[in-house]
Amino acid sequence: MRRRTDLLSGKPAPERADAARNRAKVLRAAAGLFATRDPRGVTMDEIAKAAGVGRGTLYRRYPDTGSIALALLDEYERDLQERLLRGEPPLGPGAPPGRRLAAFYAAMVGLLEKHGHLVLGAEAGRMRYASGAYGFWHAHVRALLVAGAVPDPDALTDTLLAPLAAEVYLRQRERGLTPGRIAAALARLAEGVLPPE
Amino acid sequence: MRRRTDLLSGKPAPERADAARNRAKVLRAAAGLFATRDPRGVTMDEIAKAAGVGRGTLYRRYPDTGSIALALLDEYERDLQERLLRGEPPLGPGAPPGRRLAAFYAAMVGLLEKHGHLVLGAEAGRMRYASGAYGFWHAHVRALLVAGAVPDPDALTDTLLAPLAAEVYLRQRERGLTPGRIAAALARLAEGVLPPE
DNA sequence: AATCAAGTGGACATTGTGTCCGTTTCTGAC
DNA sequence: GTCAGAAACGGACACAATGTCCACTTGATT
Numbered sequence: 001m002r003r004r005t006d007l008l009s010g011k012p013a014p015e016r017a018d019a020a021r022n023r024a025k026v027l028r029a030a031a032g033l034f035a036t037r038d039p040r041g042v043t044m045d046e047i048a049k050a051a052g053v054g055r056g057t058l059y060r061r062y063p064d065t066g067s068i069a070l071a072l073l074d075e076y077e078r079d080l081q082e083r084l085l086r087g088e089p090p091l092g093p094g095a096p097p098g099r100r101l102a103a104f105y106a107a108m109v110g111l112l113e114k115h116g117h118l119v120l121g122a123e124a125g126r127m128r129y130a131s132g133a134y135g136f137w138h139a140h141v142r143a144l145l146v147a148g149a150v151p152d153p154d155a156l157t158d159t160l161l162a163p164l165a166a167e168v169y170l171r172q173r174e175r176g177l178t179p180g181r182i183a184a185a186l187a188r189l190a191e192g193v194l195p196p197e
Numbered sequence: 198m199r200r201r202t203d204l205l206s207g208k209p210a211p212e213r214a215d216a217a218r219n220r221a222k223v224l225r226a227a228a229g230l231f232a233t234r235d236p237r238g239v240t241m242d243e244i245a246k247a248a249g250v251g252r253g254t255l256y257r258r259y260p261d262t263g264s265i266a267l268a269l270l271d272e273y274e275r276d277l278q279e280r281l282l283r284g285e286p287p288l289g290p291g292a293p294p295g296r297r298l299a300a301f302y303a304a305m306v307g308l309l310e311k312h313g314h315l316v317l318g319a320e321a322g323r324m325r326y327a328s329g330a331y332g333f334w335h336a337h338v339r340a341l342l343v344a345g346a347v348p349d350p351d352a353l354t355d356t357l358l359a360p361l362a363a364e365v366y367l368r369q370r371e372r373g374l375t376p377g378r379i380a381a382a383l384a385r386l387a388e389g390v391l392p393p394e
Numbered sequence: 395a396a397t398c399a400a401g402t403g404g405a406c407a408t409t410g411t412g413t414c415c416g417t418t419t420c421t422g423a424c
Numbered sequence: 425g426t427c428a429g430a431a432a433c434g435g436a437c438a439c440a441a442t443g444t445c446c447a448c449t450t451g452a453t454t
Binding site for chain 2 (some may be wrong): 181182
């Protein structure tokens with residue numbers, strides 16, 4: 001039997017009890033480390049030590065620190081994704097695209113404020129685009145552009161997502177900007193691209 | 198005498214002949230390496246080997262590969278900076294701010310197309326903001342926003358520069374977008390924020 | 395309670411970093 | 425020209441982190 005799989009349903013076997021326990025330990029320890037020091041300096045070894053598991057155990061599941069950060073992020077981001085799809089306007093469906101984009105921006109600012117350091121820990125660069133979450137944001141923004149009848153939405157989507165890069169956001173915060181001002185600036189951007197009516 | 202300096206003018210002593218020779222060798226070798234493989238994989242050791250200099254020599258001038266990439270970039274960027282300050286409109290002074298911003302975007306797309314891989318080699322993340330060049334772009338965009346009487350220009354500046362991150366640009370290129378389409382999208386962004394008159 | 399795949403953990407080889415310091419090469423003075 | 429001191433050089437070294445490997449343990453299944 002290859003990889004203990006239910007051959008009928010095709011579902012993977014459930015996670016073993018000790019594995020689940022360790023997964024939790026790892027994530028908890030990693031969250032602590034990422035929050036404490038500069039996330040980019042966190043090492044696989046440290047996480048293993050902090051979680052009280054062996055090196056090999058850690059590598060079994062996560063190839064590098066970035067994917068651990070990503071795993072943590074996914075948890076946080078899922079909630080926002082839900083609200084985008086089925087929440088109240090203007091975040092959810094119902095409001096005009098420009099408004100929705102601005103609301104999305106505001107929500108993302110909230111996320112970045114809380115978890116920006118984590119995104120940074122995900123060795124942002126290329127990694128970010130690999131994340132499932134990025135694909136989701138991309139699809140969302142693109143849909144809004146299409147709804148707003150903007151020309152060549154494909155070319156604008158990544159452009160409009162760029163200011164949400166953690167480096168950019170944290171940079172702005174360091175410059176002394178408040179989340180509110182940043183969100184306001186993004187709202188103006190949204191209205192500039194997707195004018196009302 | 199501390200660091201062989203002209204005490205009257207305060208100018209640093211001229212570079213020694215062997216030093217200059219090695220500097221050139223290093224930059225040439227590094228440019229080759231960065232262009233060939235993934236710039237993020239290039240190592241200090243490799244550069245030293247390729248340049249035919251010792252490890253210590255390399256470290257004397259550059260603390261890491263990122264600053265070597267930055268040194269190469271600075272050279273390329275200086276030309277554009279010149280044209281922004283004193284060139285013909287719409288890039289240089291004279292055109293309305295929206296136009297100038299769009300022209301700036303177009304020029305940057307050109308730069309990214311040629312040297313995007315290098316920017317990537319500069320370990321983009323935080324490093325980028327440390328570069329003198331970034332400060333320059335920032336000042337330029339900010340001035341345009343002020344000229345256009347946009348509210349809270351400080352909050353918008355980094356936001357508008359974000360789409361010019363090398364990761365974003367290269368990502369778009371990988372998606373199949375042409376430089377032209379990307380520049381056009383950026384132009385629309387510029388006009389959205391700085392509408393004509 | 396027996397079986398065995400899945401999971402564990404730490405030792406190991408490897409690779410890159412950054413520093414240190416004895417040696418070589420320049421430059422300006424005489 | 426040659427001499428002296430400063431600056432630059434380069435490779436050896438100590439260290440840190442990576443990722444792999446495999447003998448051992450644990451948990452689910454019968």
